[in-house]
Amino acid sequence: MADDTQQDLLDSSHWGPVWGLLHAADRDIAALYDEAGVTGLRTRFVGPLIKLGRHGPMTIQELATAVEVTHSAMSQTAAAMRAAGFVDSADSADGRTRRIRLSERGRELLPLLQAEWRATEATVRELEAETPYPLSRAVEDINAALARRSFKQRLADNLARALDGDLR
Incomplete structure (x- = not known):
């Protein structure tokens, strides 16, 4: 694989x-x-x-x-x-x-x-x-991660990496 x-x-x-x-x-x-x-x-x-x-x-x-x-x-x-x-x-x-x-x-x-x-x-x-891990719980966990660092900031950082050719 x-x-x-x-x-x-x-x-x-x-x-x-x-x-x-x-x-x-x-x-x-x-x-x-x-x-x-x-x-x-x-x-x-x-x-x-x-x-x-x-x-x-x-x-x-x-x-x-x-x-x-x-x-x-x-x-x-x-x-x-x-x-x-x-x-x-x-x-x-x-x-x-x-x-x-x-x-x-x-x-x-x-x-x-x-x-x-x-x-x-x-x-x-x-x-x-x-289900062993409810979707609502996953959303709560993702929101907690986004509270630490926003989606916008993560996206901007990864966009810069992609424009530099570091992200494929």
């Missing part, structure tokens, strides 16, 4: 299996909605829709903070949710900020969305209980 240190890094995707795992789970969740006859629903909508259902109308920034994404990402998601008919504009006391709320369609789907979220969380916990 070839030594991994001899492999050109352009021929690898070390975290590819992690992305594959997450995308496969996402596809399975989306399939549940398709089987239920829900059209236009993307899995990335579910968290924000649940937050709106639990907390009422929110600004894009409030929603972005609540689901831990950037304002820009939430702005795009909100526009897509509006186009799909899951949210609409809400009255705002402050004319400088725009709030969104669940539309009638979003409110109708909320029980299914909440049930799926709970089922997904239970499934993930069940899977982790079957």
Whole structure:
């Protein structure tokens, strides 16, 4: 078997299996909605829709903070949710900020969305209980390593090595 240190890094995707795992789970969740006859629903909508259902109308920034994404990402998601008919504009006391709320369609789907979220969380916990080293623990350990030295700094250091020809 070839030594991994001899492999050109352009021929690898070390975290590819992690992305594959997450995308496969996402596809399975989306399939549940398709089987239920829900059209236009993307899995990335579910968290924000649940937050709106639990907390009422929110600004894009409030929603972005609540689901831990950037304002820009939430702005795009909100526009897509509006186009799909899951949210609409809400009255705002402050004319400088725009709030969104669940539309009638979003409110109708909320029980299914909440049930799926709970089922997904239970499934993930069940899977982790079957593994000797849970993915959530791996993420905690990686975050601890990144607290000592950021991904950005590591990347910059390795980019300099690659540009110098020291990284293959």
